[in-house]
Amino acid sequence: MERRSSPLLLTVLCLGIAFLYLPMVVLVAFSFNASALASVWGGFSTQWYVELVGNRQILGAAALSLEVAALASTGALVLGTLAAIALVRFTRFRGRLLLTGMVNAPLVMPEIITGITQLLLFVSMLQLLGWPSRGMTTIVLAHVAFCTAYVTVTVQSRLASADRSLEEAAMDLGATPFRAFVDVTLPIIAPALVSSWLLSFTLSLDDLVISSFVSGPRSSTLPMVIYSKVKLGVSPDINALASLIITIVGACVLIAGYLVRRAERQQLRDSQLAAG
Amino acid sequence: MRATAGTAGERGAGTPAARRGGLALFVERYGRWLIILPPLLFLVVFFLIPFGFALKISFAEAALRIPPFSDVFSVTPDHRWHLSLSLANYKYLLTDEVYAVSYLYSIRTAFFSTLCCLLIGYPMAYAMARASKATQSILMLVIILPFWTSFLLRVYALEGIIRDQGLLNTALLWLGVIDHPLKIMRTTFAVYLGIVYSYLPFMVLPLYATLEKLDQTLLEAASDLGSRPWQAFLDVTLPLSMPGVIAGSMLVFIPAIGEYVIPALLGGPDNLMIGRVLWDEFFANHDWPVAAAVAVAFLVLLAGPIAIHQHYRVRQLEH
Numbered sequence: 001m002e003r004r005s006s007p008l009l010l011t012v013l014c015l016g017i018a019f020l021y022l023p024m025v026v027l028v029a030f031s032f033n034a035s036a037l038a039s040v041w042g043g044f045s046t047q048w049y050v051e052l053v054g055n056r057q058i059l060g061a062a063a064l065s066l067e068v069a070a071l072a073s074t075g076a077l078v079l080g081t082l083a084a085i086a087l088v089r090f091t092r093f094r095g096r097l098l099l100t101g102m103v104n105a106p107l108v109m110p111e112i113i114t115g116i117t118q119l120l121l122f123v124s125m126l127q128l129l130g131w132p133s134r135g136m137t138t139i140v141l142a143h144v145a146f147c148t149a150y151v152t153v154t155v156q157s158r159l160a161s162a163d164r165s166l167e168e169a170a171m172d173l174g175a176t177p178f179r180a181f182v183d184v185t186l187p188i189i190a191p192a193l194v195s196s197w198l199l200s201f202t203l204s205l206d207d208l209v210i211s212s213f214v215s216g217p218r219s220s221t222l223p224m225v226i227y228s229k230v231k232l233g234v235s236p237d238i239n240a241l242a243s244l245i246i247t248i249v250g251a252c253v254l255i256a257g258y259l260v261r262r263a264e265r266q267q268l269r270d271s272q273l274a275a276g
Numbered sequence: 277m278r279a280t281a282g283t284a285g286e287r288g289a290g291t292p293a294a295r296r297g298g299l300a301l302f303v304e305r306y307g308r309w310l311i312i313l314p315p316l317l318f319l320v321v322f323f324l325i326p327f328g329f330a331l332k333i334s335f336a337e338a339a340l341r342i343p344p345f346s347d348v349f350s351v352t353p354d355h356r357w358h359l360s361l362s363l364a365n366y367k368y369l370l371t372d373e374v375y376a377v378s379y380l381y382s383i384r385t386a387f388f389s390t391l392c393c394l395l396i397g398y399p400m401a402y403a404m405a406r407a408s409k410a411t412q413s414i415l416m417l418v419i420i421l422p423f424w425t426s427f428l429l430r431v432y433a434l435e436g437i438i439r440d441q442g443l444l445n446t447a448l449l450w451l452g453v454i455d456h457p458l459k460i461m462r463t464t465f466a467v468y469l470g471i472v473y474s475y476l477p478f479m480v481l482p483l484y485a486t487l488e489k490l491d492q493t494l495l496e497a498a499s500d501l502g503s504r505p506w507q508a509f510l511d512v513t514l515p516l517s518m519p520g521v522i523a524g525s526m527l528v529f530i531p532a533i534g535e536y537v538i539p540a541l542l543g544g545p546d547n548l549m550i551g552r553v554l555w556d557e558f559f560a561n562h563d564w565p566v567a568a569a570v571a572v573a574f575l576v577l578l579a580g581p582i583a584i585h586q587h588y589r590v591r592q593l594e595h
């Protein structure tokens with residue numbers, strides 16, 4: 001619907017967006033503050049970023065978090081894409097309702113419940129099977145579980161709107177169903193795959209609650225280290241770290257958004273060409 | 277895929293699979309299970325079964341060992357299964373006031389912050405849906421960006437604004453509006469502010485999705501029939517956008533009840549939300565069976581809202 005909005009509506013929209021962005025902008029601005037006092041501007045300085053590079057604890061936690069996020073988002077991409085194909089293409093199978101429930105429930109399930117139940121699973125498994133001991137493995141497994149839900153939902157909507165007849169045409173021309181899917185449909189859903197991998201990556205990188213429950217004593221992820229520092233109050237090196245993360249994630253989202261938009265335009269052009 | 281399998285069967289011996297025989301035929305017939313089973317099994321093991329273990333351990337007793345709870349199932353020396361269920365944890369939940377109070381407090385906090393999100397989010401989504409197509413996709417990105425940004429860091433950023441020496445107080449003092457800093461941190465207001473700040477995009481996005489699809493001609497028809505804009509909104513737009521209202525509200529309400537980070541960082545000692553109680557029971561008191569019982573009871577209370585969310589998601593996907 002394209003109609004002029006009243007000034008009141010536009011004001012609320014602008015204020016809402018300002019409300020969402022102002023704290024982050026202030027945080028980034030103050031990360032370049034030379035003064036250690038967070039409320040006083042003491043001139044421009046990059047000293048907190050320099051100090052960050054020398055902080056072993058933060059660097060170690062960041063390395064662990066990046067490794068976990070890369071593994072978890074890749075695992076979730078594979079499982080989530082398979083689940084999306086199953087839910088869109090196979091209209092009836094045993095366990096369909098169960099699968100639907102299990103990919104939608106994690107989207108709203110309070111993290112604290114997921115975290116505690118998964119921890120209880122892991123300690124029981126360790127007791128019965130001797131695997132997995134708490135640490136990186138358990139964090140990755142827990143993250144794959146909730147990221148799979150996000151991947152499935154993203155890919156599912158894209159796959160549902162993909163034109164099935166192209167694939168059927170490929171099969172009529174002698175392609176196997178697998179071949180037809182890989183050559184025809186995969187390029188169409190590729191932007192959704194890229195953006196859901198990036199979404200999983202940031203969700204995993206960001207997770208505090210579930211990681212706190214399932215991690216072991218010697219494996220602290222970046223959010224866990226940040227949280228333990230933040231509990232003690234605002235500190236300038238955390239400002240620098242937070243600004244860095246916000247900037248990187250922001251860049252990833254913009255790239256993903258651009259890719260999706262470009263692909264959608266391309267598809268629109270293609271279908272207009274085909275129709276004309 | 278079912279349809280494909282059917283046509284393959286009708287084409288019979290002529291299909292490439294039948295000619296190649298064995299393996300290809302097997303893949304064609306059972307191939308779909310190769311797609312369904314990996315995610316299904318993974319989620320059953322790592323998402324569904326954990327609830328079973330939580331239920332089991334909620335009947336155990338705390339013990340000084342690793343892991344710190346007693347066995348519910350055990351094998352007696354004469355090789356018989358022994359089941360020892362303890363209802364003590366649930367009895368404890370009912371007798372100790374702190375649990376009932378924090379449940380109710382969490383529901384109240386989540387309810388009012390959902391309402392605030394709705395009151396702010398609805399006009400935002402409405403204005404977005406009325407913008408030009410190009411502006412709409414930019415606005416979408418603007419709303420999604422905070423949703424992807426670290427939750428913890430956003431709460432931390434908010435703390436930088438509302439602290440006693442934060443930007444808000446500094447600005448108000450400088451302007452001369454107040455003489456001494458406002459106390460916002462560690463209050464109930466800070467918790468509300470934190471939840472609304474963190475969850476607002478979850479409310480705006482589903483609302484925008486329904487409002488954007490709304491048939492504009494219906495509103496024109498209402499206005500042609502003499503209805504005032506405000507009346508048309510109440511009679512046409514609002515009822516038609518109900519699926520978005522419910523989806524957005526559930527996306528805010530359910531996670532907000534279990535919120536831990538916001539009350540722990542922004543709230544005071546009396547902002548005892550259930551997530552915080554659960555966290556302390558686990559990490560401070562090390563009472564795993566009671567924590568499991570709290571989680572199970574919590575989940576039972578959430579079953580209704582989660583069912584509503586599932587119902588609307590499935591309906592939305594079918595349309």
